Amino acid sequence: MTLQESSRKVPQTADDHDAPRAAGRAYSRVVAALLSRSTVLTAAALVLILYFQQVSGGLFLTSTNASLLLRQTAVVAVVAAGMAMLIIMGEIDLSVGSAAFFTGLVVAHFQVQGWGVVPSIGAGVVAGIVLGLVNGLVITRFAVPAFIVTLAGFLLWRGLGLLLAKATPIGPVSNDLIFVTEGRMPIPLVYGLGLAVLAVGARWAIAGRRGAERAGSLVALIVRLTVSVAIAVLVIVIGQTPTGLPNALLWILGVAMVLGGVLGRAKLGRRIFLLGSNAEAAVYAGINAKRTVLIGFLVMGAIYGIAGTMLTARAGVASPDAGNTLELVAIAAAVIGGTSLRGGVGSIRGAILGAFLLATMDNGMSLLGVPTYSQNVVKAIILVLAVALDGYFRRRQLAK
Amino acid sequence: MDNDQPVAGAVPSVDGRATALLVARSLTKVYGSTTVLNDVDLTLHEGQVLAVVGENGAGKSTLVKILSGVVPYGEYAGTVEVDGNPAQFSSPYASDTAGVVMVPQELHVVPHLTIAENMFAAHLPGRHGLYDERAAVREARKALETFGLEVDPRAPAAVLTPSERRLIVLAAALHRSARVLILDEPTAALTEAEAGVLLDRLRSFRKAGVGIIYITHRLDELKRVADDVMVLRNGRLVAGYDSVPRQAELVSAMLGETLRSIEAIAHVAPTKPASGDPALRVRNLSVFVNDKQQRPRVLDVSLDVYPGEIVGLYGLVGAGRTELGRALFGAWPGPVTGECHIGGTQGLPKNTNRALKRGLSLLVEDRKSQGVFHGQSVSSNMTVSMLDDLSRMRLLVDKPRERHRVDEFVQKLGVRPPRTRIAIDALSGGNQQKVLLGRCLIDDLKVLILDEPTLGVDVGARRDIYQLVRKIARELEVGVLLISSDVDEVLTEADRILVMYKCRIRGEFSRGASAHDLMSAATGASMP
Numbered sequence A: 001m002t003l004q005e006s007s008r009k010v011p012q013t014a015d016d017h018d019a020p021r022a023a024g025r026a027y028s029r030v031v032a033a034l035l036s037r038s039t040v041l042t043a044a045a046l047v048l049i050l051y052f053q054q055v056s057g058g059l060f061l062t063s064t065n066a067s068l069l070l071r072q073t074a075v076v077a078v079v080a081a082g083m084a085m086l087i088i089m090g091e092i093d094l095s096v097g098s099a100a101f102f103t104g105l106v107v108a109h110f111q112v113q114g115w116g117v118v119p120s121i122g123a124g125v126v127a128g129i130v131l132g133l134v135n136g137l138v139i140t141r142f143a144v145p146a147f148i149v150t151l152a153g154f155l156l157w158r159g160l161g162l163l164l165a166k167a168t169p170i171g172p173v174s175n176d177l178i179f180v181t182e183g184r185m186p187i188p189l190v191y192g193l194g195l196a197v198l199a200v201g202a203r204w205a206i207a208g209r210r211g212a213e214r215a216g217s218l219v220a221l222i223v224r225l226t227v228s229v230a231i232a233v234l235v236i237v238i239g240q241t242p243t244g245l246p247n248a249l250l251w252i253l254g255v256a257m258v259l260g261g262v263l264g265r266a267k268l269g270r271r272i273f274l275l276g277s278n279a280e281a282a283v284y285a286g287i288n289a290k291r292t293v294l295i296g297f298l299v300m301g302a303i304y305g306i307a308g309t310m311l312t313a314r315a316g317v318a319s320p321d322a323g324n325t326l327e328l329v330a331i332a333a334a335v336i337g338g339t340s341l342r343g344g345v346g347s348i349r350g351a352i353l354g355a356f357l358l359a360t361m362d363n364g365m366s367l368l369g370v371p372t373y374s375q376n377v378v379k380a381i382i383l384v385l386a387v388a389l390d391g392y393f394r395r396r397q398l399a400k
Numbered sequence B: 001m002d003n004d005q006p007v008a009g010a011v012p013s014v015d016g017r018a019t020a021l022l023v024a025r026s027l028t029k030v031y032g033s034t035t036v037l038n039d040v041d042l043t044l045h046e047g048q049v050l051a052v053v054g055e056n057g058a059g060k061s062t063l064v065k066i067l068s069g070v071v072p073y074g075e076y077a078g079t080v081e082v083d084g085n086p087a088q089f090s091s092p093y094a095s096d097t098a099g100v101v102m103v104p105q106e107l108h109v110v111p112h113l114t115i116a117e118n119m120f121a122a123h124l125p126g127r128h129g130l131y132d133e134r135a136a137v138r139e140a141r142k143a144l145e146t147f148g149l150e151v152d153p154r155a156p157a158a159v160l161t162p163s164e165r166r167l168i169v170l171a172a173a174l175h176r177s178a179r180v181l182i183l184d185e186p187t188a189a190l191t192e193a194e195a196g197v198l199l200d201r202l203r204s205f206r207k208a209g210v211g212i213i214y215i216t217h218r219l220d221e222l223k224r225v226a227d228d229v230m231v232l233r234n235g236r237l238v239a240g241y242d243s244v245p246r247q248a249e250l251v252s253a254m255l256g257e258t259l260r261s262i263e264a265i266a267h268v269a270p271t272k273p274a275s276g277d278p279a280l281r282v283r284n285l286s287v288f289v290n291d292k293q294q295r296p297r298v299l300d301v302s303l304d305v306y307p308g309e310i311v312g313l314y315g316l317v318g319a320g321r322t323e324l325g326r327a328l329f330g331a332w333p334g335p336v337t338g339e340c341h342i343g344g345t346q347g348l349p350k351n352t353n354r355a356l357k358r359g360l361s362l363l364v365e366d367r368k369s370q371g372v373f374h375g376q377s378v379s380s381n382m383t384v385s386m387l388d389d390l391s392r393m394r395l396l397v398d399k400p401r402e403r404h405r406v407d408e409f410v411q412k413l414g415v416r417p418p419r420t421r422i423a424i425d426a427l428s429g430g431n432q433q434k435v436l437l438g439r440c441l442i443d444d445l446k447v448l449i450l451d452e453p454t455l456g457v458d459v460g461a462r463r464d465i466y467q468l469v470r471k472i473a474r475e476l477e478v479g480v481l482l483i484s485s486d487v488d489e490v491l492t493e494a495d496r497i498l499v500m501y502k503c504r505i506r507g508e509f510s511r512g513a514s515a516h517d518l519m520s521a522a523t524g525a526s527m528p
């Protein structure tokens, strides 16, 4: 069969000229979009929010509580993003809670020594990168599975930290450090953020218009523009209320942008997905697996530093139990957000949405006075439901 | 006799033949919005060999996946009956227990389990629920004798090459007492000799009353094994024959064209004389298994491949061809000794990344475990080895350029459907192969090693691939090493043919050699 004939049989872009089929495709795309994971997660979060708002008698959606919610989510969201990256690559990190505790300790230590905010945070991040390097080197040089290495790290970093701090809280830290996550976002930054949302939204809308699937693009363009404008306005309005927006939001967005960019656009990100999908094939395709894994853990190391800073800033001290079970919550958030523990599948956006969903439930149920143990039961159910959905989404993905 | 049943179309049910073992009616399978199998009927009698042929993506594998429970009951439309009773298989295990045994096109062999365990996976012999290893090993030895494969059933399956893996799985399936045996492209990676053994076995099975469904792209096999032939095209049953028709007729039924003669497909291109400095020069290369005994897999091999030349490397399964390719590509985990020049630069590549940087790429033999990134898009499967060339600021993937490159390759290679954003798993086996070939076409390609490049590729597409490889070789001055188990392939496509037998190169032939010469060199018969 010659090439011309083969392309005649299955017209390449014929769908664009073929009106009824294009319409059908557009319709199925709308359905697909409605059923996509992000949409389901967002909808679930919205339903939860409305429910909590209703049941708590309006306490939930106050600006104070919204700000609190954001600040509570921040650490989990940041760590979940890094965790998603590692799980996509086929690795995992059980040490992140302990490592974040350790870097938080470093930050608090230098604060107590009287260092400024930036050098203290810098020291924390450097410490984090060193821990990530240790994890990564042991995993790649000695071919020990990440599960084992980071399980050891889980015990080691906290043990070491407690030893150095003599198991007492280190602090208090300066108000400037606390401001870094807990403070109210300055008005210029609020406007900056609003503009950034607009810019990203515009790109997003135009990308949809340029992309291969042009059917129904005008509608998509309008919808996307409206959504972005609405969010930008919301940001600016809320940012000017007395409580305002917490700085923690900036950390979430920063980490999400960087990691999302890496996964979506960088060569590294592409390799991360492929490596997680089939490690053996990755070798034959010329991917340097060890180097990719090492870089992944270095990035995670930087996240240790950031998460440690955020833990310390939020509590005002580096307390001995900071970051407990953080690794588990982060894994749960990533999985709820659609990251598959089999590797090769997942997204930063999903992980952060997952973190928000978990935090919303935490916050809402606490507001209603639900005891912690009952909260755990509910969260467990959500986690299992999410994984069950995972199988469903995967099958749909394949059939697409 | 089930002959009075209204079995439409399909294979004409033959009067006087034994009872229908397996009857399928109007099988239909839809993925997303595409119908990949459309209203297909099929009847299989005892002692009948029913061959299923068709282009890549015609729906052959899908059909047998339904019959064997890989596509479980409920995910397709239509009915399946075994011995007149409705069969609703929920898994391959269920079909297996009912006597319907399938060897799939893409094998699943677990590398760190032993060969015996892999062979009997779901049917491990045992007593009181305990695994009886001695019995398993004994059974495995017996089964392996079929193909004269000299491997230790207790060794991990990782030591096997892909074609050896296929042989052990086939041996295990033949060893089981099946009533219906389904083989999806069993001979794709086998040489004539092994294929011959398999076909002999199938004939004796037929005598014993086993019904056999046999999928193949090697049409010349049909005469030797098949009773009936059904042809699928675009998911539809387009022709059924109760004897094996002429190849030309089959091909035109498969492709849906009438004017195509078999001669047009079996073209012979002019040879190219070797000239200039070799693109690949290998001297005294030896490759050893990475274990205590350090058994050799390749011994003292020397060869040259000149720019623009296609050198065939023929040999039996286990002769060491794949290991040679892997060693040259920097993908062999054990010790390698010897010299190697790639396009003038000296030394064996330390890893695959280096090999690619120096302009050498390898099309892997085992598509499923070493080639395809499951769940990832066709596009990222294709560009993975050339990301450095498709990047901006050495950091980001240059998406417009990537898209452009992928579209170009999809066109050139004739990947169907030509959709680049779907997961590669949604392509048929042959089309996945084309995507992987595209992956090898890096910039500055100097040496291309193809390990069974047309494995599972249909006649038409096979010719496309040959033409493409020839074009790459001639126009880009690339030296091609074509590893193949298909005598015809090396005889028509290679400018020069090397034959390996037991780790060594045992002969060099020119294009004009006869298949018989190659076979006898490959089996050690013409050893000095």
Ligand SMILES: Nc1ncnc2c1ncn2[C@@H]1O[C@H](COP(=O)(O)OP(=O)(O)OP(=O)(O)O)[C@@H](O)[C@H]1O
Residues within 6 Å of the ligand: A398, A399, A400, B031, B032, B036, B054, B055, B056, B057, B058, B059, B060, B061, B062, B063, B105, B416, B417, B425, B426, B427, B428, B429, B430, B431, B456, B457, B458
């Ligand atoms: N999981 C899936 N999702 C979507 N489409 C699929 C899926 N699996 C197969 N297909 C499509 O179904 C069609 C038939 O595939 P099938 O594997 O049955 O072809 P085949 O005849 O066995 O081809 P080959 O000779 O290449 O093995 C192809 O067009 C393929 O793209």
Ligand SMILES: [Mg+2]
Residues within 6 Å of the ligand: B060, B061, B062, B105, B184, B428, B429
């Ligand atoms: Mg197939």
